[in-house]
Amino acid sequence: MPADLSEFHDELRASASGLLAQGADWAAIAGAGWPGLEVPAAFDGADGTFAEVAVVLREIGRAAAPGPYPSVAALAIGTLDLLHPGPVRDGLLRAAVAGTAVPVVAIDAEGTEAFRLTGASGPDGARLHGSAGFVLDAPAADRVLVPALEPDGTAVVVDVDPAELTVGDRPVLDATRSLGRVAADGAAVRPESVHRFRVPDAPRRLRDRAAVAVACDSLGIAEAMLDATVAHTSVRHQFGRPVGSFQAVKHACADMLVQVTVARELVDAAVRAQADGGPDAAAASAMAKSYACTAAVEVAGKAMQLHGGMGYTWESGVHVYLKRAALNRSLFGTPAQHRARLAGRRARR
Amino acid sequence: MTGAALDDFRAGVRDWCREHVPKDWRPAQTGVPDEEFVAFQKEWFQELRRAGFAVPHWPREWGGGMPVPEQAVLYEELAAHDAPRLVLAFVSIHHAASTLLAAGTDAQRRRHLPAILDGEIWVQGFSEPDAGSDLAALRASARREGDTYVVNGQKCWASGAAHADWCLLLARTDPDAPKRRGISYFLMDMRTPGIDVRPTRQATGESHFCEIFLDDVAVPAANRIGAENAGWRVAQETLGAERGMTMLELAERLGGGFRRLVELCGRTGALDDPLTADRLAALEIELTGLRALCAKLVAADRPGPADASIVKLFYSELLQRITDLGTEAAGLAAHTDLRKPLSSGWESGAWPLDFLASWEWTIPGGTSEIQRTIIGERGLGLPREPREG
Numbered sequence: 189m190p191a192d193l194s195e196f197h198d199e200l201r202a203s204a205s206g207l208l209a210q211g212a213d214w215a216a217i218a219g220a221g222w223p224g225l226e227v228p229a230a231f232d233g234a235d236g237t238f239a240e241v242a243v244v245l246r247e248i249g250r251a252a253a254p255g256p257y258p259s260v261a262a263l264a265i266g267t268l269d270l271l272h273p274g275p276v277r278d279g280l281l282r283a284a285v286a287g288t289a290v291p292v293v294a295i296d297a298e299g300t301e302a303f304r305l306t307g308a309s310g311p312d313g314a315r316l317h318g319s320a321g322f323v324l325d326a327p328a329a330d331r332v333l334v335p336a337l338e339p340d341g342t343a344v345v346v347d348v349d350p351a352e353l354t355v356g357d358r359p360v361l362d363a364t365r366s367l368g369r370v371a372a373d374g375a376a377v378r379p380e381s382v383h384r385f386r387v388p389d390a391p392r393r394l395r396d397r398a399a400v401a402v403a404c405d406s407l408g409i410a411e412a413m414l415d416a417t418v419a420h421t422s423v424r425h426q427f428g429r430p431v432g433s434f435q436a437v438k439h440a441c442a443d444m445l446v447q448v449t450v451a452r453e454l455v456d457a458a459v460r461a462q463a464d465g466g467p468d469a470a471a472a473s474a475m476a477k478s479y480a481c482t483a484a485v486e487v488a489g490k491a492m493q494l495h496g497g498m499g500y501t502w503e504s505g506v507h508v509y510l511k512r513a514a515l516n517r518s519l520f521g522t523p524a525q526h527r528a529r530l531a532g533r534r535a536r537r
Numbered sequence: 538m539t540g541a542a543l544d545d546f547r548a549g550v551r552d553w554c555r556e557h558v559p560k561d562w563r564p565a566q567t568g569v570p571d572e573e574f575v576a577f578q579k580e581w582f583q584e585l586r587r588a589g590f591a592v593p594h595w596p597r598e599w600g601g602g603m604p605v606p607e608q609a610v611l612y613e614e615l616a617a618h619d620a621p622r623l624v625l626a627f628v629s630i631h632h633a634a635s636t637l638l639a640a641g642t643d644a645q646r647r648r649h650l651p652a653i654l655d656g657e658i659w660v661q662g663f664s665e666p667d668a669g670s671d672l673a674a675l676r677a678s679a680r681r682e683g684d685t686y687v688v689n690g691q692k693c694w695a696s697g698a699a700h701a702d703w704c705l706l707l708a709r710t711d712p713d714a715p716k717r718r719g720i721s722y723f724l725m726d727m728r729t730p731g732i733d734v735r736p737t738r739q740a741t742g743e744s745h746f747c748e749i750f751l752d753d754v755a756v757p758a759a760n761r762i763g764a765e766n767a768g769w770r771v772a773q774e775t776l777g778a779e780r781g782m783t784m785l786e787l788a789e790r791l792g793g794g795f796r797r798l799v800e801l802c803g804r805t806g807a808l809d810d811p812l813t814a815d816r817l818a819a820l821e822i823e824l825t826g827l828r829a830l831c832a833k834l835v836a837a838d839r840p841g842p843a844d845a846s847i848v849k850l851f852y853s854e855l856l857q858r859i860t861d862l863g864t865e866a867a868g869l870a871a872h873t874d875l876r877k878p879l880s881s882g883w884e885s886g887a888w889p890l891d892f893l894a895s896w897e898w899t900i901p902g903g904t905s906e907i908q909r910t911i912i913g914e915r916g917l918g919l920p921r922e923p924r925e926g
Contacts, residue, residue: 418917433920438913439906445916446847453829454822475822527818528811534799534818 197243204247214255218287223261227269231281237463238397242404242455249408249516252508254364256290256325262401263324263394264291267333267345270390271383276347280331292329293345294370295398296320297519303336303372305346305382313378314338316346319371324519326355326368334372335391343391347381348372362511396470398520399477400458406484406516407448407455409509413484413491414444416506420495437494444487451480471533474526482523484513547610553588554618562621563885568876575700578625578880579656585623586654590615592630594782596638599650605785605835612786616793621880625697629659631783633705636722636775640763645724649703660701662692662725662749663772669694670907672707673716673769677751679708679723681758681765686710686723688731688754694901698734698747701727706756711766722768724760731755740893742875784848788824788831791856794884794891795824798863801888807866816862823855843916850908853898856883860895863888 207220217223225240227233234240241261248257268281268291283289296302303318316336326332332353334346354371387393418441421432431437458476461469488510492499499506517523559565559581566577585591586600593608595601603611623630634653637646649657668675677690688708698704704725711719727734731754736744763771799808799817807813830851834844860883864871867888877885883894899905913919 414917418919422918422920429923430920432913433922435906435910435922438919438922439909441917441919442850442909442912445843445912446851449847450823450826450830450851453826453833457825457829475825478819479822479826524815527815527822530818530821531808531814534808534814 193239197240200240200243201247204244205250208247208251208253212253212255214257214287214290217255217257222257223265223287224285225261227265227281227285231278232285238400239459239463242400242459242462245401245404246408246411246455249405249512250412252364252409252412252512254366256292256328256366258401258405259292259325259328260284260290263293263295263398264333266397267293267335267394270385270387270393271345272386274383276380277383280347289331290325290328291331291333292323292325293394294320294323294326294332294334295394295520297322297324297367297398299395299521299525303334303346305336305338305344305377306374313376314382316348316372316375316377319369321369322358322367322519323370325366326370327357327366329355329368332370334370335394343385345383345385346377347383348375348377352376360515362508362515364508364512365515392470395520396473397462399473399526400455400462402516402519403451403455403458403473403476403480406480406513407451409513409516410444410448410451410480410484410487413488413506413509414441414448417441417444417491417494424496431494431496440490440494444490447483447487451476451483454479471530474521474529477521478523478526478530481513481517485510485517488513543606543610546607547614550590550611550614551618553590554614554620557584557588558615558618558620562880563619563878566621566878566880569879571699574879575625575658577621578623581621581880582623582626582656591623591626592634592654595630595634595650599634599638599646600654605832608835609785609789609832612789613792615786616789619793621878622790622882624880624882625658625700626653626656627783628661628697628705629653629657629703632661632776633659633703635782636705636762636771639775640722640771644759645762649724652702657702658697658700659703659705660695660698660727660747660749662695662698662704662706664694664901665691666693670904672772672903673720675707675709675720677706677708678712679710679721679756681710684758686721686756686758686761688723688725688751688756690751692749692751693737693746695734695747695749696745698727698749699736699744703727704749707768707772710768714766717769719766720768720772721765722762722771723756724762725754725756726760729754729756740896741877741890743879782835784831784845784852785835787852788828790882790884791852791859792824792828794856794859794863794886795820797884797886798859798866801863801886802866805866805868813862813866820855820859820862823851823858827851827855841916843912846903846908846911847916849902850905850912853895853905856898857892857895860884860888860892864892 222244224233225236226238229235271277284291301319301321305314307314329350332348332350334348336346352375356369358367358369360367421437424431454476458472461472492506495506498504592601593603637649665675679686679688704727706723706725707720709719710721731752733750735748737746738744802808830848834840834848871888874887877887877890885891914921
C-alpha cells in the first residue's frame, strides 16, 4: 500500500472510530461521506475504492455499531455499480451517496430463497415472486433492490418500493443488527424498474462482496475483544497478581492475537481483491469469511471467559460482541460452506 | 521492480530449476550414509551459488543483494520444483551470516563470509541440558586468560554439529552478573582440541542433533562477537531479525508440503470425503495467511516486538496440523517408511516421520509456550510473570 494511502486510511479509521464512539446516527454517517467512499466523483462520491469502505466496516464492527451502513455501502452501492448506468440507476446512486435514500438489497443472507420474474416484460410489466428469509437491514429500507431471475434465467435487479412487498421484522439475539423477511407475491414491476447487470457473474460477485464486508466487521469485533481483554486482565487482580500475568491467561491472549493477526492478513487480501476485481477475488473472499468469522467467535468467546463472571453479565457488553460475531459467522455463507467452495475449486482443477 | 520484470525473473528461475534440480534426489537421499548426504548438500549449495541463488538475502557486496519480492519468487519456485533444501547450511547462511553482518568486525566478516560461500558448515551452540527455552540460564563458562578464553561446559541440541566446521557459541563470562548480563558470544573453530561431539538419537531415529562437550577449549579473544558480556543482546538482535528471512523460505516449503498432501488425498480418494475436503480447505486458508504474514514481516522496516514470535508459533503449529492430516490420510502404508530423504527438511512426504519431525520446530528456538509468553508480554504488553534474574 502506498504510504499516503496508508496515512489516509489511518485518518479515516481515527475519524470513524471517533464518530462511532459518539453513537453516530444515519444522518451523521451520511454527513461524513461514508456511503459514497468508493463512488466516482461524477456521482458525488469520494472517488475511492472498496478499501476505504472496508476501513469503515471494520470500525463499525469494532464499535458493534447498529445501522444500515454495511447494507448500503457494501451491498446496495456494490449492486448499483454493477448495473448498466441510466437515469434511474444514477439517481438512486446519488441518493444513496447523499444518504437521502436507504436502499437495501434483498439477498437472503442464508442463501436459500430467491426471487423470479414472470410474465412478459411488455407494457403491463412483469410480476415478481419469491422471498428472502434473512435480509440485513430490510426493516430500515426505503428502497429494496431485489435480485431476481427472468424467465430465461437472466439475472436482473428489480428496484421495488417496500410498500409493494411484505417486509417482516425478524428479531435476532444480536440486538445491534436488524434483519427482515422480504416476500413478493406477484408484485407488479414497471419495465423501467428492471435493471440489467453490465458484467457477467454479478450475483456471485455480490455474494463475495457481502462475505468480505462481514469478514471486515468480524475482524473489528475480534480486535475490540482482544483490546478489552488485555485491558481487563492487566488491571484485574486475583491471588495477589494481575490475572494477565498468569501463564494460562497470557497464552490465551497470545492465541487471540495470532488469530487476529492472521485474520487481518486474509481480510486485507480479500479487500484488495475486491478493489482490484482480480481473478482471485472469489477464493480470497471465501478464505477471509471463513477464517475471520470463525476467529471472531473464538476471540469474543475467549474474551467472555477471561473477563470472568463480569464477562457474563449483561452490563459488561462482552455478550453484545459474542452475539454479533456468532450472527456474522452465519451471514452470507457459513465457514464450512466457504471452505467447500475452496475445496470445489481444487476438485475442478 | 515492475510486475513484468518479476514475471521474467520467475521464468528464468523456472528454467533454471527445470535444468538443475536433481530429478531423483528424494529416493537417492533416503537412508544414505552421512558422508553422501554432506557431499550432496555441498554440491547443491555450489550449484545454487553459481546461479546466485544460495544467499540471496545477503548484502550485495558479499554475494547477495536480491530484492525481497524476487527472493519470495525464488523460494516459491524452488519449492514448486521440489528442490532439495539447504538443511546443512541453514545455520551458516542464516544465523552465522546475520550475526557476522550485524555485530562482527570487518576481519571476522572477511574471514568467514567467503568461507561460508565455499561450503563451511556452522552449528549453533546455544542450548544446554539445563538451559533450553530458558536460554539465559546457560552455564558453559569462558574464562579470560590473556588473548584467549578457556571454555568449559556442555551444549546440546546442536543440529549438524557432527559435520560442522565452526560453532556460534554462547558462554558465561561473568558468573556474578545478572543472568543475561554475563554472557558473551564467540565463534569457535570445531577443530580446537577439547571438543567432543556426540550425536543424539531423535524421535525420528535420525541423529542430526548432537551434544558438544567442551573441556578447556581455547577460543582466541579475536573470535568474540560484540563486547564482553554483551552476547545476550547480540543473540537476541541478530537471531530475532534473522527469523523473518528464514520464514519466507519455510512458508513456501510448507506450501510444497501442502501440495503433496492434496496429491495424496487425491490418490487415496480422500478428496471426495467432505470432512477431509473441509480440513484441507482450512489448512489452505491458514497457509495463505502464513505466507502473507511472512511476506509482510520480511518487508517491514521495523517489525513489531512479537511479530517474529507470532510467525514462528503459527508456522510450527500449522506444520504440525498439516503433517498430522498427512499421517492420517496416508494410512498404514506410510508407517513402513522408516527413513526419509535426508535433504528434505520437514516436508519429505514420509508423513509419519514428518509429523514426528514437526516437534523439531515447536520445541527448539523457544517452545510454543515461550513464544506465547513473548507474544503476551512484548506483543500485548501484559504484566510479566514473576521471575528471577
